[in-house]
Amino acid sequence: TAPNQPIECVPTIVVEDDRTGLSVETLKRAFQDNLFYIQGKFAKIATQNDYYMALAYTVRDRLLRRWLTTAETYTHQGVRTVAYLSAEFLMGPHLGNNLISLGIYDEAKQAIGELGLDFDALLEQEEEPGLGNGGLGRLAACYLDSMATLDIPSIGYGIRYEFGIFDQDIRDGWQFEITDKWLRYGNPWEIARPEWSVEVKLGGHTETYMDEMTSRQRVRWVPAEVVMGIPYDTPILGYKTNTATTLRLWSAAAAESFDFAAFNSGDYFRAVLQKTVSETLTKVLYPNDESFQGKKLRLGQQIFFVSCSLQDMILILTRQGIPLDQFHEKFAIQLNDTHPAIAVAELMRLLMDEHAFEWDAAWSITQKTLAYTNHTLLPEALERWGLGLFGTLLPRHLEIIYEINSRFLEEIRLKFPGDNDRLNRMSLIDEAGERHVRMAHLACVGSHAINGVAALHSELLKQDVLRDFYELYPEKFSNKTNGVTPRRFMVLSNPRLTKLITSKIGDGWIKHLDDLRKLEAFVEDADFRQQWRQIKFDIKQDLADYIKQANGIDVDPASLFDIQAKRIHEYKRQHLDVLHIITLYNRIKANPDVDITPRTFIFGGKAAPGYYMAKLIIKLVNSVADVVNNDPDVRDRIKVVFLKDYNVKFAQRVYPAADLSEQISLAGKEASGTGNMKFSMNGSLTIGTLDGANVEIREEVGAENFFLFGLTTPEVYALKAQGYNPWQYYNSNPELKAAIDRIASGGFSNGDTNLFNALVSTLLYKDDYLLLADYQSYVDCQDGVSRAYRDQDHWTRLSILNSARMGKFSSDRSIREYCKDIWHVKPVAIELKEYVQAGA
Ligand code: GLS
Structure with missing residues (x-):
């Protein structure tokens, strides 16, 4: 028989289930076996990666019976x-997610811990x-x-x-x-x-x-x-x-x-x-x-x-x-x-x-x-x-x-x-x-x-x-x-919130996300709000520790964590976010005692290697960060952080830590967005335009629980049809002009007026994505965010309601619709x- 064909005389091979048990003891034994027999290592010379591989194979073994049975069933039927x-x-x-799906996350953690290894470090090891x-x-x-x-x-x-x-x-x-x-x-x-x-x-x-x-x-x-x-x-x-x-x-x-x-x-x-x-x-x-x-x-x-x-x-x-x-x-x-x-x-x-x-x-x-x-x-x-x-x-x-x-x-x-x-x-x-x-x-x-x-x-x-x-x-x-999976983006990435939610409404929500609505019954429970707030704070503290280690910047977990994490693209308008930061900075420079709600602005995202303008935006964020973070007048009230190498692993750390999610694309440009859903599920509030799925998120969470700003799609079309002129906004808005001027005059480039020239002139002469037209509405809305954040108890209510009303955005709902229609x-x-x- 050819080597790639099933052989004709089929032998009887029975695979016993005894090596794939799910108890802590069995997991430990399998882990050690795999280290020895698959990685070919003993403890003294095993690397972190060897341990990760041993655990991964232990988990994979436990998927195989389900996998092969599924394949066999599909073939047969x-x-x-x-x-x-x-x-x-x-x-x-894959590792963490598979542990969650198998329902043995805690057992694996215990097994690895009992062997004297750091479970989280092994998860972190996966490329x-x-x-x-x-x-x-x-x-x-x-x-x-x-x-x-x-x-x-x-x-x-x-x-x-x-x-x-x-x-x-x-x-x-x-x-x-x-x-x-x-x-x-x-x-x-x-x-x-x-x-x-x-x-x-x-x-x-x-x-x-x-x-x-x-x-x-x-x-x-x-x-x-x-x-x-x-x-x-x-x-x-x-x-x-x-x-x-x-x-x-x-x-x-x-x-x-x-x-x-x-x-x-x-x-x-x-x-x-x-x-x-x-x-x-x-x-x-x-x-x-x-x-x-x-x-x-x-x-x-x-x-x-x-x-x-x-x-x-x-x-x-x-x-x-x-x-x-x-x-x-x-x-x-x-x-x-x-x-x-x-x-x-x-x-x-x-x-x-x-x-x-x-x-x-x-x-x-x-x-x-x-x-x-x-x-x-x-x-x-x-x-x-x-x-x-x-x-x-x-x-x-x-x-x-x-x-x-x-x-x-x-x-x-x-x-x-x-x-x-x-x-x-x-x-x-x-x-x-x-x-x-x-x-x-x-x-x-x-x-x-x-x-x-x-x-x-x-x-x-x-x-x-x-x-x-x-x-x-x-x-x-x-x-x-679109929808997103609550397994990875809540259960796996936010275990603390998952535990709190489950303690109140059971765990049915993990497969039926609409059940999160049951949380609304607890919004008036002060004790619940306190726990919710504490969890958010603890997660922000963890991210603050990470920022300290990765960027060397001290940030205060009590400050408002304002996060924009996604690919860098002009239509997503990361630079509108930057114009707001510069506006706050200008207000401080004009009056160092101005009353400002402390904020930490966090950015993450990759630019296409050949997309010059997107790369220049990254440079601008980092340049603004250098100036703002080191200016004594600021007195740490605003901090700017660009976190490098934004990927899925990192996203899981970021979504749970946000107070405010930036979804500020020009109306009519973002097809849906899915980060907007992941932030909101984890109790972040959204500042956003009527674009993509923001429209439906706002419908679900309620207009009063969403910070809306900016032109609508018909207004965008109308403005462009009538002949859009960015100079008009620049000349008539002193704060906007001051923000752009500070970039143009080298305020973030040690006096170099050339560095950000391409960006500044694109805004003034083209501005395809209407940043200047939306600027004032955005800044006003952000001022509203700052006021709202000062009432922490009220903010927590909004945060809970955001999570509670995100049922629609489970990818399970999307898949059901594809299946049916x-x-x-x-x-x-x-x-x-x-x-x-x-x-x-
Ligand atoms: C994208 C859109 O830009 C997003 O708005 C959308 O959420 C996503 C998934 O539908 O698809 N299209 C694209 O080419 N990249 C995207 O992320």
Whole structure:
């Protein structure tokens, strides 16, 4: 038998459950076994990482029975499955989360403690798999957690980048990028499955031939290159359930059969070189969030993981003996933005060229299978591939796209006769200038469902970016407001608050977040408020300790912790936050005895390495911090901190410590935001615009418990239409002028008037994101925040109500909506039985 096939004579292998018990004693024994037998170390020479690995393997062993039983159940029952295709999965560390899901966090902590080791240090040791940029990648991770928790048959498909999002260092106030070598010490959570590898073709040309079987003309793609995709599987255990689904990430390798000619002719070097070229494909995550870069390698990554995943689904069907014309009954594929939109053409190609389907049958399956989520309105994020590049790498896909387009344009002609502008606007090919393939249009045409990620965003899609598609296919559109998992972002990251909440209302809220409403009954309980306040204070003290250690800055945990943590982008307006800080600073300089509510301004976030303005904003925050933190006039009343290397691990430390969450993007720009939800769940109040999910958060928590400021989306449109002039605001607002002048005159750059020139002149001459227009409203609102914070007891009431009313923003709610409206996938309970592998 071939080494990658199941053997024919199946032996009886019974795996006893005795080595995966959950008691403290069993955990201790397993931990020590793993240190010895897997890490090959004894205590004297074991490193912190060895101990981490021993614990990780101990936990992984305890997932396996659930994982294999889940897989076996799904295979046996041929269940309908969600395939979530995403170029990014920002998972965050696995260990703590798996301990929570298994319900053995305390036992593991005790076991490790009894062995004389520091449990928290072992958790801290895990290198996080940073295979995403920000919200979009983290959303995919939250959705995997919720699907597993809700027992939804599901699989996440993505790319196993060798280097994830870069680590950020700050040098002289500037961002400095360091490669993220997350796999350096091994990854105990994944299992490589080389026996399930598939091949992906790239480049070359197409030719027609006569298919003898059907006596039809068919197309054959003769590639220039073939790359092998190797799947690596990671179990995703749901919270306190037996379901453990799979995250399957593809890694590129040289196809063995390839370039044999070179090898045989003695050109060993060229044959080996090919290996390096192939492996480049999955080397590194592109570090841009919401900005498109038309790089060939990136298109290569997209077709690579999409083709691997679709072929994998076909193999799964084949193994289960399900005919391919039932593909859409077996799989509901969700496209996480347009990064996997090439799936439309690839599924068509696989069905027609490799499995002899006719066009209409293949098209019907494709449309019924695929659904598309849009995640941004920013025009610079829209993916559009130049035809030259596209046709060179994917000649067959381009032919298929042309054919889809010609049929699609015919449909529009019938429905809107004579409307040529509409044809041009909607075509899959942008004909203006260098011709391009429009990936969002491809996704819309090839999918049966299209959704935005917050109510406002979905409306704007219909009115603006996808308006023509909405007019053509209104029935395809819906909204699915984002959510986040309370397991990671409350239970794991905020154990103290979790304990307090559970002591009052039981632990049902962890799976049914709406239950948090029961907390409202305790808002008038002074004792409860005192405990709530004390917990927030203690967590702030911990963050203060961290800040002291990381940045050398002393901050007062009694001060208002005002936090903006997210990717750095002009539309998110971190620099509006800075203008407020400078305004407070100016007030102090003008009158050192001015009455100011003490605040600590905390920033965190990475800038795309090629995004100069975002990097300049980081430099500005650090420069303002240097001046403000060291000016004796300030008397420590305001402090500014930029915390470097914001990632999931770090985010978990930050959300629970906030008093105020900054959600201050220009209305109409942030599709949803998810950090806004994580802060609020942990009892932070929000200052925000009517943008993205802020609108719905405010609806839920109540207008009186939310600090609202700024222009609305219609006002933004109107202001821009009438001709926006930032100078008008600058000239008529003394505080605004003083703040900008202090930057421009070198007040934060030792007199250098050049350093921040690009930023200042962008604000004064362009100000696309209307900072100057929103400035006064923001500062007034912040003054209101400062007043409110002075009444601590009242603030605590608001904090409790914010948590209590966040039920809607559990990703469980989002997933239920996707299941009901788009995927039509039902939960399948997994019964744990004595596991017998094969035969028996
Ligand atoms: C994003 C949006 O910018 C966020 O508002 C949104 O919350 C997130 C998930 O839907 O998707 N789109 C994107 O390209 N990156 C994001 O974070």
